[in-house]
Amino acid sequence: MKDFTVEELNFLCILRGIDRKDTISNIVEATPYIADDDVRKIGERLLFTLEAMTDAEYNDISFDEAFEA
Template sequence: MDKFTVEEINLMCVFEGQERKGMIADIKNVIPHIQDSDMVELAGQVLGKLEAMSDAEFAEVALEAAE
């Protein structure tokens, strides 16, 4: 599995505290409301990686926003 980029981790931090499946559902719900095409693309990349990984792999991802 590809590692997450800094931008992807930062996006995921918005949904921090959730299980992988909950984060997937919330990102899918938010995408139609995103006005920026780059952010829509980023959200799609995150979804692809989240859907391809297991819950155990997700638990090992460090969700700390980079500045």
């Protein structure tokens, strides 16, 4: 499984869809509206990672980690 940065995991939680393909679609749709270059780069990195992983790998992502202190 891919280790995500805190920023990537938070971004992923915000745009998370019902599955990997839906999440990819959400990120693609949101990207043109992201004004901050650093945040846009996080989205682009995350998009590349999601496109390279399998659905099974996506399903193994623990979204609970984003909310741990």
